[in-house]
Amino acid sequence: MKIFTPRSAPYLFIAPALILLFLFSLLPIVIALVISFTDMDLAGLTDYSNIRFVGFDNYADILRDASFVKAIGNTLFYVVFGVPFVILFSLSVALLINFGKSRVFDVFRAAFYMPSVTNVVAVAVVWSYLYNPSLGLFNTILNAVGLPGVRWLQDPVIAKISLIILALWRAIGLNMLIFLAAIKGIPKTYYEAAQLDGAGTWKQIRYITVPLLKFAIFFVTVTTLIGWLQFFEEPFVMTDGGPLEGTMSVALFVYKNGFQFSEFGYAAAGSFILFFAIIVLTLLQFKLQRHED
Amino acid sequence: MRRNKRFAWMAGMLALILVLAGCGGSKNSGSNGGGTSGDAASSGKKVKISVWAMGDEAKQLPSIAEEFMKENPDIIVEVQALPWANAHDKLLTAVASKSGPDVIQMGTTWMAEFVNAGALKDLTPYIDQYPELAPEQFYEGAVGTTKFGDKIYGIPWYTETRFLYYRSDLLAEVGYAEPPKTWDELRDAAKKLAERGEGKYGLSIDMNEQSLTFMFARQNGSRLLDENGKPLFNEPEFREAVEFLKGFFDDGSAPLDLGLDAVQAFAGDGIVPMFISGPWMINIIQTQAPDLEGKWSVAPLPAKKNNLSVLGGSNLTVFEYSKHPEEALAFIRYMSKKETQVKWNELTKSLPANIAAWDEVPALHEDPKYQAIREQLEHSEHLPMIVQWEKIAQTYLESFERIVRADADIQAELDAFNAEAERILSK
Numbered sequence: 001m002k003i004f005t006p007r008s009a010p011y012l013f014i015a016p017a018l019i020l021l022f023l024f025s026l027l028p029i030v031i032a033l034v035i036s037f038t039d040m041d042l043a044g045l046t047d048y049s050n051i052r053f054v055g056f057d058n059y060a061d062i063l064r065d066a067s068f069v070k071a072i073g074n075t076l077f078y079v080v081f082g083v084p085f086v087i088l089f090s091l092s093v094a095l096l097i098n099f100g101k102s103r104v105f106d107v108f109r110a111a112f113y114m115p116s117v118t119n120v121v122a123v124a125v126v127w128s129y130l131y132n133p134s135l136g137l138f139n140t141i142l143n144a145v146g147l148p149g150v151r152w153l154q155d156p157v158i159a160k161i162s163l164i165i166l167a168l169w170r171a172i173g174l175n176m177l178i179f180l181a182a183i184k185g186i187p188k189t190y191y192e193a194a195q196l197d198g199a200g201t202w203k204q205i206r207y208i209t210v211p212l213l214k215f216a217i218f219f220v221t222v223t224t225l226i227g228w229l230q231f232f233e234e235p236f237v238m239t240d241g242g243p244l245e246g247t248m249s250v251a252l253f254v255y256k257n258g259f260q261f262s263e264f265g266y267a268a269a270g271s272f273i274l275f276f277a278i279i280v281l282t283l284l285q286f287k288l289q290r291h292e293d
Numbered sequence: 294m295r296r297n298k299r300f301a302w303m304a305g306m307l308a309l310i311l312v313l314a315g316c317g318g319s320k321n322s323g324s325n326g327g328g329t330s331g332d333a334a335s336s337g338k339k340v341k342i343s344v345w346a347m348g349d350e351a352k353q354l355p356s357i358a359e360e361f362m363k364e365n366p367d368i369i370v371e372v373q374a375l376p377w378a379n380a381h382d383k384l385l386t387a388v389a390s391k392s393g394p395d396v397i398q399m400g401t402t403w404m405a406e407f408v409n410a411g412a413l414k415d416l417t418p419y420i421d422q423y424p425e426l427a428p429e430q431f432y433e434g435a436v437g438t439t440k441f442g443d444k445i446y447g448i449p450w451y452t453e454t455r456f457l458y459y460r461s462d463l464l465a466e467v468g469y470a471e472p473p474k475t476w477d478e479l480r481d482a483a484k485k486l487a488e489r490g491e492g493k494y495g496l497s498i499d500m501n502e503q504s505l506t507f508m509f510a511r512q513n514g515s516r517l518l519d520e521n522g523k524p525l526f527n528e529p530e531f532r533e534a535v536e537f538l539k540g541f542f543d544d545g546s547a548p549l550d551l552g553l554d555a556v557q558a559f560a561g562d563g564i565v566p567m568f569i570s571g572p573w574m575i576n577i578i579q580t581q582a583p584d585l586e587g588k589w590s591v592a593p594l595p596a597k598k599n600n601l602s603v604l605g606g607s608n609l610t611v612f613e614y615s616k617h618p619e620e621a622l623a624f625i626r627y628m629s630k631k632e633t634q635v636k637w638n639e640l641t642k643s644l645p646a647n648i649a650a651w652d653e654v655p656a657l658h659e660d661p662k663y664q665a666i667r668e669q670l671e672h673s674e675h676l677p678m679i680v681q682w683e684k685i686a687q688t689y690l691e692s693f694e695r696i697v698r699a700d701a702d703i704q705a706e707l708d709a710f711n712a713e714a715e716r717i718l719s720k
Binding site for chain 1: 381382391406410411550551553613683691694698699
């Protein structure tokens with residue numbers, strides 16, 4: 001039997017990727033979907049006869065759960081402030097580094113990228129020291145110049161902002177690289193033509209660079225949005241969702257219910273609501289993008 | 294990284310199920326070798342058991358296991374140390390895959406959950422067989438954390454209780470030669486200590502400590518749950534305890550968001566010269582603030598109607614799916630022996646659950662600190678041993694946070710909490 005026929009060869013080549021995708025992405029999603037309609041808990045894990053199908057009860061309960069509603073609000077807060085800032089900052093940094101002709105800017109590029117390759121848990125632990133109300137660097141500096149300390153992680157609203165600042169600092173590096181690569185791909189001739197027509201630096205950015213970066217911006221928007229919707233590590237390590245659930249994100253809510261309270265069915269329902277929110281928002285973006293074209 | 298989390302979670306769930314399906318089959322077919330003893334053929338009939346231990350004490354356990362292996366050459370003990378923070382996740386995975394350890398150190402607060410899940414072996418049949426396991430030789434409270442219905446699922450290993458740490462020098466300065474004995478004295482002492490000046494406080498109240506309010510409520514006569522298991526969290530006894538604790542924040546006796554750990558705040562000028570904690574802090578204070586020696590001590594908790602503290606600690610349990618329950622029990626028997634318990638106290642300073650061990654260790658019956666702890670230990674009870682307790686306690690912490698930080702109406706907040714607790718309990 002010949003396996004490598006011209007017809008079957010392509011399928012064989014993509015088979016490993018497809019099998020992995022099926023086993024580790026699609027199948028778990030289906031299983032999680034099934035679990036979300038059950039009352040699966042720890043007792044259900046040991047003995048499947050303890051599992052009962054409860055229909056949409058989990059979904060009905062979770063939407064009435066004040067903590068979950070609060071987590072949705074917080075997550076939207078993260079998205080609404082996080083996504084634009086990530087794009088704005090990483091694009092600005094990319095443009096500034098691109099202007100630099102000296103070798104120093106290679107160092108800057110590495111410096112800005114560094115946070116992205118550092119372990120998030122280690123980073124979050126260090127930042128919790130920076131944010132420490134009594135001993136932290138930030139409050140020490142503020143006090144030294146005569147300003148009162150800020151309750152970085154102790155006030156529900158400021159804590160959200162503190163976490164956004166940290167995540168922003170981490171996210172700039174990778175997105176900056178994407179923008180830099182895209183900027184380098186813009187043909188020089190456009191700028192030369194613009195210069196001949198008398199366009200200044202600002203006008204060149206406004207009318208050549210940014211429009212031609214449209215696809216890069218779109219890509220960064222989609223990936224960043226998905227990332228912020230699943231905001232997890234920073235609140236998990238630094239605040240555990242507090243104070244007053246002010247930093248609780250949907251992903252953290254799911255984790256806590258799943259692994260702290262062992263309510264797998266309930267947690268799966270939460271993760272599915274998040275899943276659909278992500279799909280809907282991403283499709284919406286694609287739609288808007290196409291609409292603009 | 295962030296977006297991988299959900300996939301990791303889902304992949305985890307899948308892995309659980311695959312492992313379940315896979316292992317179920319293979320373990321049944323591989324009959325007498327046993328999944329865990331890989332070198333059974335080469336070294337006679339040696340059996341390998343795996344012990345999961347948590348926290349700092351797990352680092353000391355291998356030295357005891359070493360001695361156990363000398364006495365029992367047929368058994369190889371492998372100790373796996375888990376940080377407490379990850380232990381729950383690891384145990385869930387073990388339960389889901391029905392494979393993992395033979396002996397598990399089980400925090401008393403997790404007993405109900407894992408017993409209910411059927412993850413722990415019923416040890417009742419072995420209790421009569423082995424005198425080392427007889428409940429009479431352990432503290433009654435500690436035995437209480439191993440009993441569910443009329444069955445016994447664990448053997449007490451070490452015990453813990455909460456008591457008062459105080460700076461004797463600073464308390465003396467504000468007129469307390471003796472530590473506070475009643476709630477009113479505690480209140481008054483904390484206030485006077487806080488009045489020492491700006492940035493000084495009296496008593497630390499940990500907003501994340503699950504057991505604190507329940508402990509104070511019991512001291513005020515609350516039963517927490519009535520005989521039918523109905524919650525009593527909006528009754529006056531409970532409310533008064535909440536009001537009492539909130540009072541410390543209201544007049545600045547207790548710091549909110551200080552950002553210092555207990556020893557940092559306790560040492561030096563004594564920013565917070567009193568706190569309530571367990572025996573593990575003794576070692577920490579002695580090593581991190583050695584110059585404080587002689588300026589601090591511990592005392593039983595101040596009393597209202599009583600001074601009941603919360604009993605905790607760890608039990609040793611046998612995993613339901615262990616292939617070598619006999620050998621696992623041999624190890625547990627060794628650990629609960631008086632002699633081992635004495636040695637264990639010397640290594641880790643943790644409090645022996647075995648009553649006889651207390652008289653063997655000079656430090657335990659000579660040191661006034663340990664005498665105070667022993668006195669407290671006799672006035673300690675575990676919190677309700679029910680599956681839903683963890684969820685109830687977490688829900689309470691959210692209510693307490695709203696009461697302290699957002700000044701929520703106490704009665705209204707407790708009514709809501711009680712209703713929520715009823716809902717959780719009815720599940």
